[in-house]
Amino acid sequence: MLLSMTGYGIAHRETDHYTATVEIKSLNSKTLDLSLRLPRFLQDRELEIRNLLAKSLIRGKVNLNFEVSRTAGARAATIFNREALLTAFQEVKAIAQELGLHTGEDTLLAALRLPGVLAGPDQTAEPEVEITWEELLPLVHEALERINQFRRDEGHALTTEILGYIDHIRVALADVERHDPTRITQVRQRLQSHLGELAATENFNASRFEQEVLYYIEKLDIAEEKVRLINHLHYFTETVYLPEPTGKKLAFISQEIGREINTIGSKANDSTIQHLVVGMKEELEKIKEQINNIL
Structure with a gap:
């Protein structure tokens, strides 16, 4: 299932001696871009926190804000x-x-x-209690779990949306498949008409003409492109459900899908198929926009 790079998670704790809040936000990014804001006494834990975020969030523009403050009763009066x-x-x-x-x-x-x-x-006031990293660390894990749950929820919605666009491309491709025999018949009729005109000329070369016809038919044939496109659509759908992050892989598959759609449009030489190709391109652009937000 897909995971969104956009997410938000917060963890909060209040005790008699302090309040602590860990807030994590993430946005789209091609790489992992971390920005941390820590209390002074946790500065030596920065590398450890960065490693935790990198392992859990993998990619995105991530901001972590860690706030710790003592309660009034914990301050020396x-x-x-x-x-x-x-x-x-x-x-x-x-x-x-x-x-x-x-x-x-x-x-x-x-x-x-x-x-x-x-x-x-005031010598009667409660002495200040030390705040240890061991009791604050679970807050980081809690905030990470919440932002990852947010990412999973967003990814579920993205999965439904993107697979809907893939289905639209499949439907359009099926329409291309149904119309293709009609296109081939029309091409054959045009060739026969031109053949009659050329055969009547004195300089008609039957061998040369046969070569040109074969080249023309091959140039207009979109059978291989249709097969490759349907295979790419199947591969895309399978990749969506992989357990590991698939955003970059889906981007590569989308490029291959676009290449086959463009080739079908350029080779078909048919207005009906051109219209279907335009519709497939529109759906593919929607997919590419959403893939930018996929982990």
């Missing part, structure tokens, strides 16, 4: 020296009034900066 703050505030306020300056919130902020006002960490 800071308490005020109330008497020192009141004294400092009154002193700053008095100086401001003497200078004719406005007193307000800025006065309080200035007082807070004075030595001895902030008493330092």
